[in-house]
């Protein structure tokens with residue numbers, strides 16, 4: 436956000452710095468997306484382009500989510516997977532995920548990111564390990580652009596060596612997604628995920 440923003444009158448400002456400061460009637464002042472000052476409201480610049488009255492609220496740094504699979508947001512409430520353990524849950528959902536495409540990936544990520552934003556999270560990772568039906572990492576990147584969270588994009592490995600134990604769980608068509616053959620001119624590996632980048636010599 437360009438311009439200035441003043442958040443004032445927070446019942447408690449928690450800085451989470453080394454001193455663990457807790458400031459009653461706190462606030463902060465932002466200029467061009469950079470926090471210039473935090474402290475008691477009375478010490479902040481008196482005017483700003485935009486002002487938020489945080490009376491009755493706690494003001495603290497955004498939360499960080501270090502592990503998420505945003506593409507799963509749309510399938511959180513599938514009855515067959517609700518009380519299942521891991522592989523039962525996977526068996527229920529993989530057939531659904533195998534029919535996902537770019538639109539579902541985009542929407543699922545956007546809903547998940549919006550939920551995070553509404554619950555105070557300002558930075559997340561996203562471990563994405565399925566690319567069915569032409570889905571690309573770019574679909575979820577586009578979703579994040581609209582919501583505005585900071586995030587770390589991770590093209591992830593599904594289940595690691597446990598991938599072998601996932602036979603019968605992961606539909607064949609999903610195992611084959613990723614397009615390794617088409618993109619790189621060779622057979623895809625059993626796990627559908629991208630290959631590690633080659634290390635440079637030296």
Ligand SMILES: [Zn+2]
Nearest residue numbers: 502503504562
């Ligand atoms: Zn995970």
